[in-house]
Amino acid sequence: MEIFEGQNILNFIKELPNDEACKAYLAKIKWQDGFACMKCGHSKGCEKSGYNYHCYTCHHVESATANTLFHKVKFGLQKAFCIVFEMSTSSKSVSSIQMGKRFNIRQGTAWYFMQKVRKAMESSQKYPLSELVHVDEFTVGGKEEGKQGRSYDSKKKKAVIAVELNKKHQIKRVYVKSINDYSAKSLTPIFEEHISEKAQIVTDKWRGYEPLKEKYNIEQKLSNQGKNFKELHIVIMQLKSWLRAIPTHVSKWHIQAYFDEFCFRINRSQFKQRIFHKTIERMINAKPLYHKNIKQTLSV
Ligand SMILES: [Zn+2]
Known part of the structure; x- marks a missing residue:
C-alpha cells in the first residue's frame, strides 16, 4: 500500500x-520504524490479524488506533x-x-x-519564521466590523498574527495566536514560539512591541491605514471569512484550535x-x- x-x-x-x-x-x-509496546516498551512481537501487534514480553495486544x-x-x-x-x-x-x-x-x-x-494541526514550533515577518494584532467575532465603538465588544476575541514574506512579498507562512490583551507580556509568546531572533520583523507603532526589541530585530512603522501591511491584512480577511463559515459559536477557549487549523492549511498550500x-x-x-x-x- x-x-x-x-x-x-x-x-x-x-x-x-x-x-x-x-x-x-x-x-x-x-509501526513503520518497528514495534514498541505501549505497555512495557519492548520491541519484540508479531503482527496479528486485524492489524494488531502482540507483545512477546507482556503479551499485550495493541491495536493500530491505540495511543x-x-x-x-x-x-x-x-x-x-x-x-x-x-x-x-x-x-x-x-x-x-x-x-x-x-x-x-x-x-x-x-x-x-x-x-x-x-x-x-498544532504547530510543532520547530521551524520559526526567519525572513521578513510582519506582525499585527486584530480581533475576530462579535458584531460586524466597520462601526464605531466596537473595540470594547466583549464577544470579540483578540489575536496576534505573524506573516512571513519572501523577497517578492508573497506570503510564505502564517501563525496566529489568541491573546487576552495587547500587552507586551501577551504579545511575547508568538515571538518565542514562532519567530526566529534572526528574522527581520516589522510591526506598527504600538508600544507593546517595544520591550521585544531587546531580543528581536523589530522595525516599527506607521500602518498607513494598512497600506504598509497589505499582505498581512489579506490573510486576516481570509481568516475572518473562513471563521464565518463555521456557524457554531466559537468560544474563546477553542478559538486557538481554529487558528491552528487555518495556519496548518495555509502553511502547507505548497x-x-x-x-x-x-x-x-x-x-x-x-x-x-x-x-x-x-x-x-x-x-x-
Ligand atoms: Zn509489552
Missing part, C-alpha cells in the same frame, strides 16, 4: 474503501478518514453540523473528532499533495485526547 497523495475524492474512496483499509493504513504508519488520536473512534475509521480528508484538503471550512450530516453522525460527535484533528497523509501521520504520533480533557487542553 502506498501513501495517499492528492485531493481527488474518487481516488481517495478507491484507495481507502472501508474501515479495514484505513486500519491497515494506520498500522503501516504506526493515537484515533483511539476509541466509535463511528468507524473510514468516516474518520473522510473527515480528515475534508478538513485537510478542502479550501473552505466545514462546520461540525455539515460534517455530521454528511457522514451520518451526531453534530457533537463530529465536533469532538474535529477538535482532535485540529490538535494534530505541499497539498501530501497534506492528508501528513495529518494522519500527526494524528498517529500525537497522544490520545479524551473528551473530558478537550476543553482544558485546547484552552491553553
